[in-house]
Amino acid sequence: MSIPLESILKGSFVCLQPLRVDDAEITFGWRHSDRAKLLNMGAQTLDQQRSWIASRPESERNFIITLQSGDPIGMLSLGDIDLVNSRAEPGRFLIGEEEKVRGIPVAAEAMFLLYQFAFEQCKLRRLFGKVASDNRRMIKWQLFMGMQKEGCLRQHYFIDGHFQDAIIFGLLEEEYRKVATPRLQAMIKAGHHPAVH
Amino acid sequence: MSTQSIVTKIALDALVSLNMELPEDKQVPVAEDTNLFGNEAVLDSLSLVSVIVDVEGGVSDAFSKHVALTDDEAMSQTVSPFTNVKTLVAYIVAKLEEG
Numbered sequence: 001m002s003i004p005l006e007s008i009l010k011g012s013f014v015c016l017q018p019l020r021v022d023d024a025e026i027t028f029g030w031r032h033s034d035r036a037k038l039l040n041m042g043a044q045t046l047d048q049q050r051s052w053i054a055s056r057p058e059s060e061r062n063f064i065i066t067l068q069s070g071d072p073i074g075m076l077s078l079g080d081i082d083l084v085n086s087r088a089e090p091g092r093f094l095i096g097e098e099e100k101v102r103g104i105p106v107a108a109e110a111m112f113l114l115y116q117f118a119f120e121q122c123k124l125r126r127l128f129g130k131v132a133s134d135n136r137r138m139i140k141w142q143l144f145m146g147m148q149k150e151g152c153l154r155q156h157y158f159i160d161g162h163f164q165d166a167i168i169f170g171l172l173e174e175e176y177r178k179v180a181t182p183r184l185q186a187m188i189k190a191g192h193h194p195a196v197h
Numbered sequence: 198m199s200t201q202s203i204v205t206k207i208a209l210d211a212l213v214s215l216n217m218e219l220p221e222d223k224q225v226p227v228a229e230d231t232n233l234f235g236n237e238a239v240l241d242s243l244s245l246v247s248v249i250v251d252v253e254g255g256v257s258d259a260f261s262k263h264v265a266l267t268d269d270e271a272m273s274q275t276v277s278p279f280t281n282v283k284t285l286v287a288y289i290v291a292k293l294e295e296g
């Protein structure tokens with residue numbers, strides 16, 4: 001089996017579209033916003049961003065998150081796809097257009113589409129990832145989605161002016177089905193729910 | 198202190214905790230009429246999950262009972278529990294009073 005080719009993954013609120021070199025300008029802007037300060041340092045120039053996108057290896061699938069209107073609002077990746085060991089690492093998760101997504105479960109649906117791609121299309125057994133210890137909202141997010149805390153790499157990152165631990169998370173296929181899927185589907189359903197004020 | 202008062206404090210504390218993780222210009226109003234998710238809402242998915250995790254944990258600690266906020270029952274309410282803080286509190290209090 002080979003890694004499924006990049007294709008558009010469609011949800012009810014968002015789509016994941018393959019990242020292209022033409023997306024360099026908008027993704028470069030997102031990577032240098034306040035929201036991205038807890039992520040690893042990215043490209044420092046627009047040309048570097050273009051080169052980075054153009055040089056993505058076969059073992060990665062990188063996506064732009066768009067609304068159904070086609071407006072790009074963020075990015076998300078599945079990296080280190082290893083079919084022998086049946087695992088991969090979701091990452092580069094960034095919502096760049098916060099004002100456009102308030103009240104809409106774009107992060108939940110984007111992550112659910114990526115999980116479906118990993119477990120249903122790539123037939124993986126395990127996803128794993130690292131989160132900087134100061135990124136508390138993302139840590140809660142990972143735990144909510146069924147990720148298990150598997151360890152800690154002490155003072156692994158130098159981000160935002162100081163050293164931070166990297167918290168290691170892992171999600172097995174059965175946890176994806178039993179925990180992540182119902183919770184993410186509930187979040188998506190909440191976005192469809194008519195609010196009464 | 199009534200059940201409603203305790204749950205309201207837990208929900209408002211969750212918003213205070215969320216604000217500690219947000220930049221100055223993204224602060225969320227800490228009030229009972231703050232719209233959480235859906236039309237005119239102030240939270241995105243990540244922030245809503247932060248509130249859900251803190252409120253579920255706070256309720257569990259205070260009442261030794263788990264109230265799931267993202268199960269089918271919560272999602273099938275006529276008025277979404279996530280409409281605002283008041284609706285969230287009302288849903289939790291009703292679940293706690295079920296015994």
